[in-house]
Amino acid sequence: MTSFPIPPYSVVNRRLFVKLPKPNPPNSYSKKNRAFEISCGHSYFEARDIKYRPPGTQINLLNDVSFTLPEKSFGLIFGRSGSGKTTLLQLIAGLTKPTSGSIYVQRYSDDGSPTQPPVPLSSERVGIVFQFPERYFVADNVFDEITFGLPRQKSDLKVKELIARRLERAITSVGLNGIPLDKNPNSLSGGYKRRLALAVQLVQSPELLVLDEPLAGLDWKARADVVKLLKNLKKELTILVVSHDLKELTPLVDKSWRMDVGGLLSEKPLPA
Ligand SMILES: Nc1ncnc2c1ncn2[C@@H]1O[C@H](COP(=O)(O)OP(=O)(O)OP(=O)(O)O)[C@@H](O)[C@H]1O
Numbered sequence: 524m525t526s527f528p529i530p531p532y533s534v535v536n537r538r539l540f541v542k543l544p545k546p547n548p549p550n551s552y553s554k555k556n557r558a559f560e561i562s563c564g565h566s567y568f569e570a571r572d573i574k575y576r577p578p579g580t581q582i583n584l585l586n587d588v589s590f591t592l593p594e595k596s597f598g599l600i601f602g603r604s605g606s607g608k609t610t611l612l613q614l615i616a617g618l619t620k621p622t623s624g625s626i627y628v629q630r631y632s633d634d635g636s637p638t639q640p641p642v643p644l645s646s647e648r649v650g651i652v653f654q655f656p657e658r659y660f661v662a663d664n665v666f667d668e669i670t671f672g673l674p675r676q677k678s679d680l681k682v683k684e685l686i687a688r689r690l691e692r693a694i695t696s697v698g699l700n701g702i703p704l705d706k707n708p709n710s711l712s713g714g715y716k717r718r719l720a721l722a723v724q725l726v727q728s729p730e731l732l733v734l735d736e737p738l739a740g741l742d743w744k745a746r747a748d749v750v751k752l753l754k755n756l757k758k759e760l761t762i763l764v765v766s767h768d769l770k771e772l773t774p775l776v777d778k779s780w781r782m783d784v785g786g787l788l789s790e791k792p793l794p795a
Pocket residue numbers: 524525526527528577578580584602603604605606607608609610611
C-alpha cells in the first residue's frame with residue numbers, strides 16, 4: 524500500500540474528491556496517441572502518457588502509463604510490490620493529480636472514430652475500494668455506513684425515496700440482503716465486510732469500479748464469494764483491479780497488465 528498522504532478515508536471513501544486536471548483541448552486528441560480507455564455504454568474513459576512524481580521527490584513513480592479497457596470488462600494490474608499499482612488506482616479515482624498525462628472520457632462510434640471531444644474523467648464516475656476497506660468503516664450501523672455519502676436532508680420525501688432506492692440496489696447487488704441494517708459493520712464476517720465496502724461505492728452508482736487487492740486477508744470461502752460477486756458486477760460496470768491473486772481472478776480477466784519497477788506498465792495476457 525502506498526504511504527503518501529491522502530484525505531481522511533471517511534471523506535475519500537464517499538468520493539468527495541479533489542478536483543481533476545483540466546482536459547486537453549479537443550483538437551489535441553489523436554487516436555494514434557490513445558493510451559488508456561475504459562468504455563461505459565458507448566463512452567470510453569481514456570488516459571494517456573501518465574507520469575506521476577510525488578511532491579518533493581526527484582523520481583517518477585509512474586512513467587508514461589498507458590492502457591485501454593473496454594466497457595463492462597474486467598482489467599487486472601499485477602506486478603512487484605512497490606511498483607506503483609496503488610498509486611495508479613488513486614490517480615484514476617481522482618484522489619491525486621498526475622504530474623502529466625490525462626484521463627478522460629471519450630465516445631466512439633461503431634467504426635471506432637471519436638464522436639465528440641474527450642471530457643475529463645470525473646471522480647464521480649469512479650468508485651474506489653482500498654485494500655482492507657473495513658479498516659476505514661466510520662458508522663456504527665450498516666445503513667449509515669452505506670448512506671454516509673448520500674444527501675443528508677432525510678426529511679425531504681424525494682431524498683428519502685432516492686436513498687431507499689439506491690440502498691436497496693446496492694444491498695442487492697452485493698448480496699447483503701438479510702443483514703439487519705442496524706447491525707454494527709465491525710461485527711460482520713470478513714467476506715461481508717468486503718461486500719459492505721463494495722455497497723458503499725455502488726450506492727453512488729459509479730461506472731468504473733477500481734479495487735486494490737480485493738481478496739487480501741480473506742479465507743478461501745470469502746475469497747470465492749468475492750470473486751463470484753465481482754463476476755456479477757462486471758455485467759453492470761467496468762472493473763479495474765490491482766491484485767497479486769492472479770489464479771483466482773484469471774477467469775474474470777479480459778485484459779491484464781504488469782507494472783514494473785519504475786512505474787512502467789505493459790499489457791501481459793494471463794495464461795488461460
Ligand atoms: N508521496 C510519496 N513519496 C515518496 N514515495 C512514495 C509516495 N507515494 C508512494 N510512494 C512509494 O512509491 C512506491 C509505490 O507505491 P504503491 O503503493 O503505489 O505500490 P504498489 O505497487 O501498489 O505496492 P503493493 O503491491 O505493495 O501494494 C512505494 O514504495 C511507496 O512507498
